[in-house]
Amino acid sequence: MPSFDANDYVYLDWAATAPLCEEAAQAMAPYQVPGRANLAVGGNANSLHAPGRAAFAALEDARRSLARDLGASRPDEVVFTSGATEADDAAVLGIARAAAAERRRGGAGAFIPHIVTTAVEHDAVLAPAKRLEAEGFRVTRLAPNRQGFVEPAALQAVLD
Missing domain, CATH: 3.40.640.10 (Type I PLP-dependent aspartate aminotransferase-like (Major domain))
Incomplete structure (x- = not known):
């Protein structure tokens, strides 16, 4: 991989690759668990098994929090997409x-x-x-x- 000094680099191509801000990285840290331990936080939120229900609960907590922060009338007004x-x-x-x-x-x-x-x-x-x-x-x-x-x-x- 080529190397460069990021401090000397002006990056203007943030269309799809904006760096993750520190606050977002910290909020996501509990969900970025590698390996089998990820099942406790990274299950399929549409599944009925325990890891899925835990993931669904975390997703809905995030939806409620974001809806509140954005002033949405209801949490279901917040729609998550893949990109x-x-x-x-x-x-x-x-x-x-x-x-x-x-x-x-x-x-x-x-x-x-x-x-x-x-x-x-x-x-x-x-x-x-x-x-x-x-x-x-x-x-x-x-x-x-x-x-x-x-x-x-x-x-x-x-x-x-």
Whole structure:
């Protein structure tokens, strides 16, 4: 493995590899147990055996704590995903479909849901937008200017 002095290095590629902060490392330490001892804290939280029930309890404690810290109305408003792509996918699809269902329940009639994004989003956003487009949603992809920003007037022009 190549070596370098991290103190002399400016790392700007934190898109998917941001270093774990000390507080998170400390909070995770009890769950980073190697070998068979991990069964006491790392069981499958969807299993009915004792290690699974212990893992489920720890997961739900974390969900309640996070919900409280975030000011969520209920712990089930906190959803854990395996990473950013899954989270983006769930957010884009979930919010769009929920908004469309809400409008239908409210009697919006011929309402066609409209998704507005940028043409330079990560594929984790563009792929679910494309899927929604195939389902009948309108999708507008705004082009950024030369500096990489969407002009407010361009956004305003597509909002309806």
